[in-house]
Amino acid sequence: MKVYIITENWQYSDKRVTRVVNDYANALSNKYELKVFHVAKVYPLVMKLFRRLFYLPLSLYNGMLPIDIYKNSFFTTDEFSFTKTSRNNFTLKNIEFSSEDKIIIHWLDTALYVLSSIELDLLKKLDLTVVVHELHPLKWLSIDGNIKILMNVRVLSRNTKISSYLQDCGINSKVIRSFI
């Protein structure tokens, strides 16, 4: 059985995140064949310029350094397969999955980006888990296709209040509390 981890932030500038991802990856690699896809966001030149110009207000707003976040350093290991690619070039369609395989996608933006491009039939067949540390209902509901994703994947979140919110909208979701 293979476990695929798809994440935007590997060797993140925030060391806490690096530690979390590395810890769990190491724990998994002892039991499963682990494949990690680090799908890094690539910004166009205008956006890079914008981020550099507005570095200070963005820092104030986010509380982190917006320019450095995506300067992920390369990561190599003998323990498991690791592939770094730009997010624009990554698609699940190119990967051959068996029915036993598990796919775990970290972070909401990455999950929405990766999953919105795949067909509903494939989505239903896959054993998919999306790990979101912050779950904003409005973000999920802002694009029509997100409802389809939300109804067909397991979502791990520290906060599960969204499921009752979605229930009120007639949407059955699979949001599970997890403190990863």
Add this chain to the structure above:
Amino acid sequence: MNFYTVGVLIPRKNIIKTIISVLIINLFYGKKHTLTIYGDGPLKPIVKSLSTIFDSIIYKGYISKEILLSKITHFDAFLLFSKREAFGLVYIEALKESIPIGCLKDEGISDLIEEYNLGIVSLNSSIKNICITISKLDNYKINKHKLTEALNEFKKEVVLKTYLNS
């Protein structure tokens, strides 16, 4: 009561609102609460100025995690009304020392805090609601049995089990 807060001093952590709320409660309700603030960031000059004006606000600056853990044991409650709090490790550090928490609803680990009665959750980040939350934390005590149950959810094997759906 002796409250403390830890974090990067930026607007979304609502440190200034927390300071104002403690000052309001002290001024209008005759309480003698103190708020000790650990952390550094763009709002440091404001926080530092407020600490020089009001005795109940104590600014300690940046502190390493190791030293922080040894310092928090004598506090009565931890306050952090931060928005978009993803990991909220500081909440867990407070819980490990059985310190009750004041935080924002639907942020960080507020689910857990409500379910196991580990503190008070503020409905929003208005000063009025933060004041209500702080008032409710007065003499608040955590049930040790419930705390143990809650902390079990953070165990690596429990997290991995959910992670792999096994």
